[in-house]
Amino acid sequence: MKIGVLALQGAFAEHIAILERLKIEVIPVRLPQQLEGLDGLIIPGGESTTITKLMVHYKLKNKIIELARNGFPIFGTCAGMIILAGELSSSGGVKPTGVMDIKVNRNAFGRQVDSFEAEINIPVIGKKPLTGVFIRAPLIESVGKAAEVLARLADGTIVAARQGKLLVCSFHPELTDDTRFHHYFLDIVSGKV
Numbered sequence: 001m002k003i004g005v006l007a008l009q010g011a012f013a014e015h016i017a018i019l020e021r022l023k024i025e026v027i028p029v030r031l032p033q034q035l036e037g038l039d040g041l042i043i044p045g046g047e048s049t050t051i052t053k054l055m056v057h058y059k060l061k062n063k064i065i066e067l068a069r070n071g072f073p074i075f076g077t078c079a080g081m082i083i084l085a086g087e088l089s090s091s092g093g094v095k096p097t098g099v100m101d102i103k104v105n106r107n108a109f110g111r112q113v114d115s116f117e118a119e120i121n122i123p124v125i126g127k128k129p130l131t132g133v134f135i136r137a138p139l140i141e142s143v144g145k146a147a148e149v150l151a152r153l154a155d156g157t158i159v160a161a162r163q164g165k166l167l168v169c170s171f172h173p174e175l176t177d178d179t180r181f182h183h184y185f186l187d188i189v190s191g192k193v
Contacts, residue, residue: 008054010046014174040189045078068099073165081168101144108139125180132171
């Protein structure tokens with residue numbers, strides 16, 4: 001299995017480190033030709049405005065949209081979720097790819113100083129809660145018919161969803177030692193779930 005990690009800006013090194021720890025071949029993706037031959041792609045957290053501008057500049061955005069629409073597995077964390085959204089309630093100039101049937105609110109939890117951790121129940125990865133790290137995190141305001149909710153905070157806020165082979169979350173699973181959400185994505189890639 002060969003997984004690409006969009007390496008334009010943000011927490012790409014942390015995703016690469018987790019995948020290497022899981023003995024997965026990883027390709028840092030900066031150019032469209034680096035998407036060839038991959039089995040899946042991770043779009044990391046970071047600055048969604050910067051990442052989307054760089055995706056356009058390096059001619060990656062349309063290729064990623066095409067891959068997503070053709071059933072290619074993509075995992076978007078934090079800013080990656082914003083990029084995969086169908087709609088943004090507060091765009092701030094960001095133009096998402098529109099590939100997922102979700103409406104996302106950018107920076108919904110506040111500024112950097114408002115970052116927090118929370119225990120999240122995610123039934124698809126097991127009974128033990130996962131510690132979610134939320135840094136200037138978005139949230140999912142609504143989920144359309146094509147997508148399904150995978151996790152909510154205790155107050156009901158939607159923080160993870162799936163649509164076919166597309167997976168998104170508000171938090172940063174790459175910033176903990178818990179690899180279960182990455183394993184879940186790899187199971188999506190391999191067709192196990």
